[in-house]
Amino acid sequence: MGYLKVHLVTQKVKQHAPPTLSYVAFCELGKITSTGSSQTHGQTFVVMSLMAPAAERKLTGLVAATFTPLTTQGEINLKEIGRYIDYLTEKQGVNNIFVNGTTGESMSFSVAERKILAEEWCQKAKGKMDQVIVHVGCMNLKDSQELVMIFTHCHCNDLFTSRYCSYQMFLHEVALAAPTLPFYYYHIPAVTGVNVLASDVLEGIEELIPSFSGVKFSGVDLMDLGQCVSYSQPRWSVLYGVDEQLLAALALGAHGAVGSTYNYMGCHVNELISAFDKGDIVQARRIQFKMQELLSYAQKRGFDVGVNKQLMIELSGLNLGPPRLPVMPCPHEQCLCIAQKYHSIFPEC
Numbered sequence: 001m002g003y004l005k006v007h008l009v010t011q012k013v014k015q016h017a018p019p020t021l022s023y024v025a026f027c028e029l030g031k032i033t034s035t036g037s038s039q040t041h042g043q044t045f046v047v048m049s050l051m052a053p054a055a056e057r058k059l060t061g062l063v064a065a066t067f068t069p070l071t072t073q074g075e076i077n078l079k080e081i082g083r084y085i086d087y088l089t090e091k092q093g094v095n096n097i098f099v100n101g102t103t104g105e106s107m108s109f110s111v112a113e114r115k116i117l118a119e120e121w122c123q124k125a126k127g128k129m130d131q132v133i134v135h136v137g138c139m140n141l142k143d144s145q146e147l148v149m150i151f152t153h154c155h156c157n158d159l160f161t162s163r164y165c166s167y168q169m170f171l172h173e174v175a176l177a178a179p180t181l182p183f184y185y186y187h188i189p190a191v192t193g194v195n196v197l198a199s200d201v202l203e204g205i206e207e208l209i210p211s212f213s214g215v216k217f218s219g220v221d222l223m224d225l226g227q228c229v230s231y232s233q234p235r236w237s238v239l240y241g242v243d244e245q246l247l248a249a250l251a252l253g254a255h256g257a258v259g260s261t262y263n264y265m266g267c268h269v270n271e272l273i274s275a276f277d278k279g280d281i282v283q284a285r286r287i288q289f290k291m292q293e294l295l296s297y298a299q300k301r302g303f304d305v306g307v308n309k310q311l312m313i314e315l316s317g318l319n320l321g322p323p324r325l326p327v328m329p330c331p332h333e334q335c336l337c338i339a340q341k342y343h344s345i346f347p348e349c
């Protein structure tokens, strides 16, 4: 059975106009295992994404993949969302968010909960965030379409007509719910198990999908990334998703980055990007090595979404609550030692 992941991006129009929201969607096709995870055990499938006309403005800079705030009873906690957004903009200098994604444990929430969360994130982000990406991936097409339709009208189109035919038929169904949204390809082989080259997927795609707008590249194959950047059309964005090697991606021309660690390392990573932009490669490398030191320390102790969320709580003071089962809460001491490591490596933001 296939599952579908769709991400919508809302973009605030800057300047003096009242914030108008337009949308971007990413979607990927995959297999569901008995645990409901997206591991495919070697099955091949293509991960593709939809993106909206708002893509006139390129997605650039850092995007924090947010955690979902819960109460101690495990219910969604809308009250913390405003504070979370203020923390990211004021403390971390991060002005784009990616909500209800993997980091936000989207698959552990009902469609109804996800709609409420998406609306609250968009509402609270108005006037504060540049872009809000809402992941609306579900275990079935109907649920995804329902989420997509929060944001857009339903029309028909015929974008999917050649190559990758079965994927295109599936994607076409999503496009029926969001026909005006341009396409993105979302490449995350470590999660999906799909080891196609992203650059192969991009080849010729602009002819097939005129609204194609780029790729979210969360793989470690830097040659493939380079090929994507090299092929990238002027209005496309290539966004990198492996935080611990962002510098390599910048050197290859990535336009921005989406990641979980930008929730609490955003201010340092912004410095990394500035150093890189100024040609100060030594400083950029110094910051990247610090990120690697922290992440390798955390990974040796087991670094899953539960640990990551608790680390964010320790570092930000936000009231994000526990993760939802099957993700287990992180023992306090485990996170405390990672938080201490963070403080020993990084200065205050």
Ligand SMILES: CC(=O)N[C@H](C=O)[C@@H](O)[C@H](O)[C@H](O)CO
Binding pocket: 065, 102, 103, 190, 191, 218, 241, 242, 243, 244, 258, 259, 260, 261, 295
């Ligand atoms: C697999 C996964 O969740 N990747 C995240 C985003 O794509 C990253 O932000 C990682 O959490 C980060 O690079 C730490 O390994």
Ligand SMILES: CC(=O)C(=O)O
Binding pocket: 065, 066, 098, 101, 102, 103, 104, 241, 258, 259, 260
């Ligand atoms: C990191 C990311 O892309 C996600 O949370 O889905």
